[in-house]
Structures are given as structure tokens and as C-alpha cells.
Amino acid sequence: MRRTGATSTGLPVLGLPMLGLPVLGLPVLGLPVLCLLVLGLLVLGPLTCAGAHAASPPRAAILASLCGEGTRAVLGGLGETLAATPDESASEARWAQRVLQAFSGHALQCAPGDQAFLSDGDRTLDAVTLQPARAPDDSHAPLPSLRARVALAQTQAALALVAARDPAERLAAARTLADHAGGLPPGLPAAALAREHDPRVAAALRVLVAEAGLHAPQVGLRLAAIAALRQDASSATAQRLAALRADTAYVRDPRIATALDRALAHVRFWLRVGDGLALLYNGVSAGSVLFMSAVGLAIIFGLMGVINLAQGEFIMLGAYVTYCVQEALRLVAPAWLDWYPLLAIPVVFTVTGAAGMVIERVVICHLYRRPLMTLLATWAISLLLTNLVRVIFGTQNLRFQTPWYLTGGVRVVGDFLITTNHLFAIAFAVAAFVASLALLRLTPLGLFIRATTQNRGMAGCVGIATRRIDMAAFGFGAGLAGLAGLALSPIYNVNPTMGTGFIIDSFMVVVLGGVGSLLGTALAALGIGLVDVGIEPFYGAVAAKVIALLLIIVLIQWRPQGLIAARGRR
Amino acid sequence: MRRAFDPIALTCASLLVLLLVLLPALGLSGALPIYGVNLLGQILCFALLAMSVDLMWGGAGVLSLGHGLFFAFGGYLCAMHLLRTAYAATHTLPDFLQFMGASGFPRWWGFADSALLTLLAVLLLPALLAFLFGYVSFRSRVNGVYFSIITQALTYSAMLLMFRNDTGFGGNNGMTGFHAVAGLPAGSLRAAVLLATLSAATVLLVLIGGRLVLASRFGRLLAAIRDDEPRLRFLGYDTLWLKLAAWCASAALAAVAGMLYVPQVGIINPGLLDPSVSLEVAVWVAIGGRGGLCGAILGAALINVLQFWLASAAPTLWPFVLSLLVLLVVLVLPNGLLDLRNRSRAWMDELAQPLPARLRGRSAR
Numbered sequence: 012m013r014r015t016g017a018t019s020t021g022l023p024v025l026g027l028p029m030l031g032l033p034v035l036g037l038p039v040l041g042l043p044v045l046c047l048l049v050l051g052l053l054v055l056g057p058l059t060c061a062g063a064h065a066a067s068p069p070r071a072a073i074l075a076s077l078c079g080e081g082t083r084a085v086l087g088g089l090g091e092t093l094a095a096t097p098d099e100s101a102s103e104a105r106w107a108q109r110v111l112q113a114f115s116g117h118a119l120q121c122a123p124g125d126q127a128f129l130s131d132g133d134r135t136l137d138a139v140t141l142q143p144a145r146a147p148d149d150s151h152a153p154l155p156s157l158r159a160r161v162a163l164a165q166t167q168a169a170l171a172l173v174a175a176r177d178p179a180e181r182l183a184a185a186r187t188l189a190d191h192a193g194g195l196p197p198g199l200p201a202a203a204l205a206r207e208h209d210p211r212v213a214a215a216l217r218v219l220v221a222e223a224g225l226h227a228p229q230v231g232l233r234l235a236a237i238a239a240l241r242q243d244a245s246s247a248t249a250q251r252l253a254a255l256r257a258d259t260a261y262v263r264d265p266r267i268a269t270a271l272d273r274a275l276a277h278v279r280f281w282l283r284v285g286d287g288l289a290l291l292y293n294g295v296s297a298g299s300v301l302f303m304s305a306v307g308l309a310i311i312f313g314l315m316g317v318i319n320l321a322q323g324e325f326i327m328l329g330a331y332v333t334y335c336v337q338e339a340l341r342l343v344a345p346a347w348l349d350w351y352p353l354l355a356i357p358v359v360f361t362v363t364g365a366a367g368m369v370i371e372r373v374v375i376c377h378l379y380r381r382p383l384m385t386l387l388a389t390w391a392i393s394l395l396l397t398n399l400v401r402v403i404f405g406t407q408n409l410r411f412q413t414p415w416y417l418t419g420g421v422r423v424v425g426d427f428l429i430t431t432n433h434l435f436a437i438a439f440a441v442a443a444f445v446a447s448l449a450l451l452r453l454t455p456l457g458l459f460i461r462a463t464t465q466n467r468g469m470a471g472c473v474g475i476a477t478r479r480i481d482m483a484a485f486g487f488g489a490g491l492a493g494l495a496g497l498a499l500s501p502i503y504n505v506n507p508t509m510g511t512g513f514i515i516d517s518f519m520v521v522v523l524g525g526v527g528s529l530l531g532t533a534l535a536a537l538g539i540g541l542v543d544v545g546i547e548p549f550y551g552a553v554a555a556k557v558i559a560l561l562l563i564i565v566l567i568q569w570r571p572q573g574l575i576a577a578r579g580r581r
Numbered sequence: 582m583r584r585a586f587d588p589i590a591l592t593c594a595s596l597l598v599l600l601l602v603l604l605p606a607l608g609l610s611g612a613l614p615i616y617g618v619n620l621l622g623q624i625l626c627f628a629l630l631a632m633s634v635d636l637m638w639g640g641a642g643v644l645s646l647g648h649g650l651f652f653a654f655g656g657y658l659c660a661m662h663l664l665r666t667a668y669a670a671t672h673t674l675p676d677f678l679q680f681m682g683a684s685g686f687p688r689w690w691g692f693a694d695s696a697l698l699t700l701l702a703v704l705l706l707p708a709l710l711a712f713l714f715g716y717v718s719f720r721s722r723v724n725g726v727y728f729s730i731i732t733q734a735l736t737y738s739a740m741l742l743m744f745r746n747d748t749g750f751g752g753n754n755g756m757t758g759f760h761a762v763a764g765l766p767a768g769s770l771r772a773a774v775l776l777a778t779l780s781a782a783t784v785l786l787v788l789i790g791g792r793l794v795l796a797s798r799f800g801r802l803l804a805a806i807r808d809d810e811p812r813l814r815f816l817g818y819d820t821l822w823l824k825l826a827a828w829c830a831s832a833a834l835a836a837v838a839g840m841l842y843v844p845q846v847g848i849i850n851p852g853l854l855d856p857s858v859s860l861e862v863a864v865w866v867a868i869g870g871r872g873g874l875c876g877a878i879l880g881a882a883l884i885n886v887l888q889f890w891l892a893s894a895a896p897t898l899w900p901f902v903l904s905l906l907v908l909l910v911v912l913v914l915p916n917g918l919l920d921l922r923n924r925s926r927a928w929m930d931e932l933a934q935p936l937p938a939r940l941r942g943r944s945a946r
Contacts, residue, residue, distance in 0.1 A: 312726075316725070316726070317726070318726045318729075318730055320860075374908060374911075374912065377912055378911065378912075381915065382725055382726050383638075383642075383644045383725070383726065383729065384867070384911050384915070385726075386644070386646070386726060386729055386730075386863075387860075387863060387864055387867050387907055387911055388907065388908060388911045388912075390860050390864070390907070391864075391903070391904040391905075391907035391908050391911070392904070392908070394900050394903065394904040394907075395900070395901065395904040395905070395908075397900070398897075398900040398901060398904075402897065511857070515730070515733060515734045515737050515856070518730045518734065519734065522727070522730075522731075551745075552741075553738075553741040553742055553744075553745055556737075556738050556741055557738045557741070557742060560734050560735070560738050564714075564717060564718070564731070565717075567717075567718075567721050567723060
């Protein structure tokens, strides 16, 4: 509704004086003025409906001023001509885009007698008609100055806003205009907004409109602009408003000062809310990573009393298997490449799980009565795995293709951005939690694992093959760690030593959560993740780690069995 | 341990006595290059560190994966003393203090001017830290792998702390630029010989003293803790204080090792606090053999010599050799290389039997 209104009434009012003012009244600086001219043409073009298609006069005039001949006079006479030029298909805008592109690329050739040519590859085109032509030998290619280039970028963005069919291109153009807002004709963003259908581009344009309105001479327009600006509670807005508030000339009118104060308070409040939510989100994301790496450790430790120091290396292995799946898809089925994180899930689980089972069978099962020795043995395994991978793949970080659904994010409140790659990790952790819980609660294997965890001797007596359960559980734990590596691959640096940092954090989670309790592990991982992320901005990452460790040592004093203790006799 | 000195311990001690005599003679005459003297001294410090771990692990069954913390603690204290003496001689501040914009040493560094006070600090401060940590852990009956991993976490957080530049101990560059060691210019042959001989003497002293302690009533109680702590508690012993005593002594020993180590390498940085360093010390002990302190010396010497040799011959091979060695020892020789004699006798006996009997025996197991 509002948009149609702006189209019919507001635009000609805004557009017409703008054309006249800079071109005729102000000292002219050649190219910037030309740019304004082009902008004016484009703003008005689609809206003025009368008149025949007469492309040549403005085209020739634009080219003439680009070639730098008689800038002021030519431009001065051009205003009215342009205003009368209709352009319903934006073909003029596309033509101008092309010419300006050639101009900035040093491919516009000017010849005497107001002739201009475009070099297009090895062809030469007449700049007005875009038909093949021969440029005279004495033509020269003018080079835009550095100062002109800024205006050129602005004009090109404005042209793209009018002419580009792809919303992403228009969005990029709107952002470029927001970066170079100074000297923008006030009518342009509003005109573009009136024509815009894409909500994201429209939102960006509304900011531009407000920005233009901030410098409008009327107080009412300024107040409206401030009100529009405060809708977008970002730190950039806060900075902008604060800068205006500090400008004594600007806030001479008390109404503007109060409006600015209110808007600043509003924006800052929502920024704070956004920061709080971002902290929560990062904490949950860190916690889900911790959970993924700790859950296997917790199951294995609860069942066998064994700390698997190679758990971090299973995570690393999972990330490398993911990489192998990606490379295999690239070779075999490039069309499916974007789906490698999902396709890799069964592969990663199987491969790392099998590796875990083999290691259990070959090494760990001989050491059940000597848990301290398993520490050394699993450390040796981690050393072996790290160096095997290092020899095979090299030490550099792996390069992962980021699929389209794992890029970017959605801005929610203030500067709080829900990034999809972290969301992926969180969703993965939740899925892993549910799957593990289902396995432990609903399947016979889970029943056996729980029975063996609670009382190994009794479980053996009633006929459970406890050693085989150990192997299965070890494989399951290793498989979960591998999946953690898969979930981490879009977030972390994947290299052979990536696993070393995990074991201590994961063990802290297990100690805090209580041995053999899945729910405890999840709660502890979330808690530690939140504490880590919460302390970090105030005291730094190191202090966060140290404080978390001290908290855990204190906690062991009054709850040695962890937050949620597994039932059973030990 | 019944007897303080069995043949292996006697051999070990006499080898050390021999080393104690030969080191100054060979070193000062130039028969052994300064590099060799230095290397020997470092290995002796590692042996000392391994013995401190073995005292707890072999003696009381408590495996520490964080002795690098006490080792580095002693090392940092020693480096502070060396920096103070260097400052007294040259009047230039260490680089890391200059980078931080300090005009002088922090006031509390004053104690490091005195060698005696530094030695006292090395003996007491790490033991105090060990006491605090050990008290809260042993009191809540944290033991086994739990305790091991928490010591590892403690070392890890200390490493993170020391890697920061604003902690005030040189950050990741650590402390270096020592001028003189006990009046001898740092890096000179005589300083190297002195330090290596001192290390050998300390190892010998600790070996004799440690064996005596382990064979005493206290040592037997420790062994009882290792074998069955709840039963000892039922019998009325307060195992908390027994373990704490051994734990603090072990920490002080590790600190002494660090104190002797730092002037020999001429630098200390937080790399020593890396959990994998502490884990490797436990690996030396496991490979050498636990319980008698001789195995610790053997393991530390063997692994370090092997590492030194392979580091130049085939650097990529070393981690594979080490990990396979650990797996081999853990699986085949549960009590380390010193177990080789008993084990080989058992294998010989088994091999001496005819094949059908061996197969029957295996299936019955």
C-alpha cells in the first residue's frame, strides 16, 4: 500500500529538483556530475510515461561528457532532455552500465567529433548504437581519476539497482550505496524501494532511504528517518546515531535530540538482548561440540573404567573420513558434492567405529585389570594415529567445500546472527544425544551395556557376553567421536593434531556429568560450554579454562560421583 | 620391596658411581665433548624426573600425568635466580620484561637473588602446590585414572597460563639469556661438567635414599595402598597423609630435577608444561619398569638416547617407534623391561613343553 503511494506521488517530487540542482547550480566536477545525471535519468526514466523512444541525445551527451569535452555546458543542457526520456525496460540503464564498465576498464575510446567506441574483446562497437564499427586512428581512451572512481562505483551500483535482474546483485548494489552514501541523490533509494519486490533488498533500501532522510532539510523528514533507522538495531546503527548525537550542529533542534536519545536507548537495548542471545547461542554451540566429543568417552569410561586418550584422534579420524567422502564424491558424482556432510554420516560412523573395535580387540581388551596402563596404551594409539594421518595427508589444514546450506546465517536481534554451520553442529549433537539415548534405552545392546555398567559380575552371571559388549560399546563410542569430527569439519581447522585439545575438556565433562550418565554428560557439556563462553569475554579463554577446572575440582569435593550418578554397585 | 638393594639396584648404583668419577675426568680432559656432557646431564635430569613419578606410581600406585608441572615450577624458579644474577652482572633487563615495558624486576623477585633462598623455594613451593592439590584430591578419594587425568588437566591449565605474556614469566618465549651458573660462565665446559656431575650425584643420592625409604615401614605402607587401599583404611591407617607425604616428596624431587635441567639447556618455556611431556615421563617409567627406581632411570635413559639418535637419523620414524614400543611393553611386558628376565624364563619354560601340551594349556586359559 505504502509502496504504491510513493510511486505515484513522492518520486517525481524528489526526483525533479534533484536533476536541476546539482547539474545547473553547483560547481561541476565532470564525472561526479555526470553520475548524478545518469542517476537522475534512471530514477525518472521508468516513471515518466510520455514521449517517444529517443535514445540518441542523452546517450551522446553522456558519452561526450565521459570523453571530457565541454563538461559543464553539455551537462547543463542535458537535464531537461533526460527528464523527458522514457525507459520502461531499463534498457538505457543496461546500456549505461555497459558504457561505464568499459570506461572504468579503460576500454572506452573517444574520437574527435563526439564519437565514442567500446572495445569489446577484439571487436570495436559504436558506443551509442552498440553496432560494430571502426574507431578512427586518433581516438584515445580516457582514464578515470581516483576521485572519479568513487563516483563511478556509486553510479554503477545505482545502475545495478535499476537494471540487475538477480536480487543478490541488487542487494550487493544497495550495500555498496550504503558504504558510499554521501552525495547520493535523496530520491534514488526511495525510487528503487518503490520498485523493489525482494524483501531483503527492500530492507537494505529502507536503511538507505532513512540515511538520505537524515540529511533532509526538514525536521519532520529527519525525525522520520531517525524513527526508520532505529528499526534496524545493529551496532552500525548505534554508531551512526551516536555520531549524530555528538554533532552539536545536528541536534540544535531539541526534538531531534530527544528522538536521537530515544532511538539510541532503543537500539542499545536490543543490541544488549542480541549480545546475550549470541552468548547463549555460542555457549550451546560450544557445549554441543563438547558433548559430541565427551559422550563416547563417558560411555566407555562408565562401562570399562577406561579413559580412552585416543578419543580426540577418533574425532580427527572422523573429520578425515568426511574429507575422503567429499573427495570421492568430487570424483564420482560431482552433482552430489553439496550433500557430502549428510552422505558421510554412515561412512564416518562405520569407519571410526570399526577402527575403535579393532583397537579394543587388539590392545584394550588385554588391559582391563590395569586401567593405568590403558592410559599409556591409548596415548600410544593416539600418537600412532596422528602420525599415520600426518604421513598420509600431510600437516596442512584440510580444505572443505562449504555447501550452500552451511553458509551464512539469519540475523535475529541486534548483532545476533544464527550461523548455519554452528546450527548444524547443535542439531548434530541433539541427534546424537537422541540416538544414543534410544540405543541405550530401547535396544537389547543398550540393555546389556547398562547392565554391564551397573554390575559387570552379575551381568556376566546372567549370560551377557560382557567382553563382546565392551567391544561393541567401544566401537559405538569411537563412532560417535567420529561423528563429532564430521560435525566439527565446517567449524574447526582439520589437521592431524586437532584431536589433542579435546581429551582434557571431554574428561572434565565426564567428571562433572557423572560417569555413565548420558543426561549428565549433556548437562555438563552445556554447562561447561556456557561457562567457557560466558567467562571468555571478561577474563580471556585461558582464565575460562582455569576457572572451569577449579570449579570441577571444587565440585568433586562434595559430589565425587558427578552431577548425575549412575546407579549400581562399583 | 623387601630388600633395599637387590643385584639390579646395586648394579645401577655402581654404574652411577662410575659415572660420577668418569664425568669430571672425561669432561675436563676434553675426551668427552661439551655437547656430550650436556646431553648426559639432561638425561640424568630426566631420570630424576622419572624417579619422582615412579616413587608415586611404583610406590603407591598413583600415576601422575602432571609431573611436568612440578618440573617446570622448579625450572622457572631456577631461571628466575639465573636472570637475577645475570642482571646483577650485566645490568640489562631480560627481553621479556623490556617488552612488557617494565623498568625493573617485580619486587617479589628479590628472593631469587640468594641461591639458598631459591633452593629453599624449589624444595618448598612445588611441594606446597602439590600439597594443596593432593589434599583436595586424596581427601575426596579421587584415584586411579580419575586422578591421572586431573593432574593432566592441572598441567594443561598451567601451560595455558604460562603461554600468556601478561602472566609475567616470558610467555611463549620463556626465559633465557642466563649469564653465569654458580659463578661459572653459562655454556662453558666447566659449568656443563659441574651441572652434569651434580645431576649424577643427585640421581645416585635419590636412588639410594628412595630405595631405603621404599624398603622402610613407610614404603611398605605405600605398597599396601597400591595393592589394596580400602583394606589399609579398615586396618586404621589414615592413607590420606601417607599418600600426601609421598606425593609432596615426589613433587619436590621433580622440582629439583627441573632446577638442574634449566641451566643445562639454557632456556625454559611453557612447552615443558605440555601434557604430552608429562605423559612421556610416565611412558619412560612404564617401559623401564615400575617400583624400584632403577627401571625409571633405565627407561628415561633408553628412550632419550633412542630419541636423540632417531631425531637425527629418521625424524618421522620416531613417533612410530615410540608408540609401538609402548604398545609392545604394555601388552607383552606388563612391568617394563626389568621384567624381561622373569618373563623370558616363563617363555622358555613354556617353549620347553611339547606342542600338544602347549595348545591344551592355551585353550584351558
